[in-house]
Amino acid sequence: MQVTFWGVRGSIPTPGPDTTEIGGNTSCVEVRVGKAILIFDGGTGLRLLGQKLLKEMPLTAHIFFSHVHWDHIQGFPFFSPAFAPGNTFHLYGGNNVSRTLEETLAGQMDHPSFPVHLTEMGSKMTFMDLFEGQSLELPSGEGEKKITISTARGNHPNGVWAYRVDYDGKSVMYATDTEHYAVVDTKLAELAKGVDVLIYDAMYTPEEYSGQVGGGPKTGWGHSTFEEGIRLCRHAGAKQLVLFHHDPMQNDAAVREKERRAQALYPNSIAAYEGLTITL
Numbered sequence: 001m002q003v004t005f006w007g008v009r010g011s012i013p014t015p016g017p018d019t020t021e022i023g024g025n026t027s028c029v030e031v032r033v034g035k036a037i038l039i040f041d042g043g044t045g046l047r048l049l050g051q052k053l054l055k056e057m058p059l060t061a062h063i064f065f066s067h068v069h070w071d072h073i074q075g076f077p078f079f080s081p082a083f084a085p086g087n088t089f090h091l092y093g094g095n096n097v098s099r100t101l102e103e104t105l106a107g108q109m110d111h112p113s114f115p116v117h118l119t120e121m122g123s124k125m126t127f128m129d130l131f132e133g134q135s136l137e138l139p140s141g142e143g144e145k146k147i148t149i150s151t152a153r154g155n156h157p158n159g160v161w162a163y164r165v166d167y168d169g170k171s172v173m174y175a176t177d178t179e180h181y182a183v184v185d186t187k188l189a190e191l192a193k194g195v196d197v198l199i200y201d202a203m204y205t206p207e208e209y210s211g212q213v214g215g216g217p218k219t220g221w222g223h224s225t226f227e228e229g230i231r232l233c234r235h236a237g238a239k240q241l242v243l244f245h246h247d248p249m250q251n252d253a254a255v256r257e258k259e260r261r262a263q264a265l266y267p268n269s270i271a272a273y274e275g276l277t278i279t280l
Contacts, residue, residue, distance in 0.1 A: 001170045001280040002032040003197060007045020008272040010177070010203050010223070010245035011071050018251035023274030026071040027176060027245060029199065033167045035141025037061040038149075040163060040174045045274065046075030050082075058086035062138060064149070065093040066176050067160040068104040077109050077116070087123040092136075094153070094161040095129040102127040130161065140167060152187040154178030156222035164191050170280040172197045173238070176245045179221070180228035184235045192236035196280055199272070200229040202243035205258055214249065226262040226269070233266060241269040242278070 007025035014024040026043030039049065039061055053059060059081065066072060081087050093101035106118040118125075130136075136149040147167045154160040155178050162175035173195045175188055192198055203223035211217030226243050233241045243262060246255050259271035270276070 001165070001167055001172065003172055003199075003278040003280075004030045004032075005045075005272045005274060005276045006030060006049045007041075007043045007075070008244060008246055008274060008276075009043075009071075009248060010201075011248050013044050013071075014248045021252040021273065022246060022255045022271070025274060026074065027066075028075060029174060031165055031172060033140055033147050033165060034145060036138060036147060038138075038147075038165065039063045041066055041072045041176070042074075042076040042079065043072050044075040044078075047078040047080075048274075050079040053081045054084075057081060057084055058088075060088040060090075062090045062092065064161075064163050064174075065091070065101060066154075066162070066174070067156060067158065068093065068096075068099075068101065069158070069177070070108075072177075073105060073108060076105055077114050082121045082123045082125070083116075085122040088125075089123055090126050090128065092128045092130055094151075094159055095131050096159065100127065100129055150191060152191040154188060155181065155185065157220075160222070162188060162191055164195065171195045172199070172280070174199045176201045177222055178224060180224045180231075184232055188232060189236045192232060192238050195236065195238045197240045197242060197278055198229070198233055198236075198238040199242045199244045200224070200232065201245045202226040202229050202258065202262070202271075203245045203247045205261075208247065226258055227265070230262065230266040230269070239268065240278075241266055242276075243269065243271045246271070 007028035025045035027041040028045030029040040031038040138147040150164040160177045164173040201224045208214045262269040
């Protein structure tokens, strides 16, 4: 299992000289499992991943959306392989009573916002709206071995889904855009039990979250801190913590300082950056 980060920012892309080390693209994580390609979220990092995947066509991939806020879907209209006939994409998202995943992705490509509609993209696409707690089994491309995808709901305005990938004794969990409670979130704790790598929303420092710095408090905004990520890791027995979804106001130095503070409390912590690859 190999995990590669293509976009690690939250809210809005942050290009410029102050973010060149960590990167300025919004959320997108590629997970190679056996011969299967799994993609988590379609932020602007998806465009970069798409350029690499052009060399592997024709291809089949599974794209899992944590939710459909703009910073998690805005790369999809620029995902080049989706325009190529012969490619197949299976797209998954949490069930929402107002709009399906397909309707939401099509909506951002409607006239006059975008010149090409979802229905005009050349690849074959299937859509699946997931229900809370639903699990999936996917082919790995390596004999009879299966990939298991497990789900849980996080705590974010309009809803968010966390995903766990299990394969051949290894596991990765993707839990972005989720806000902690006064106690450890029991749903996320169950999903994270014994996981090898926990990718967790550490958008704010504790001081930013409380409002001591950076304006007012962020309570109810749907994001968390590295301290709460560590608390979840300890409770669930997660082996490695990856700080993810960095605030757009945090430059490279601020993210590295956040990482340093996390490592002082939980040594096996790392701040996600574009190009980071973790192999299990």
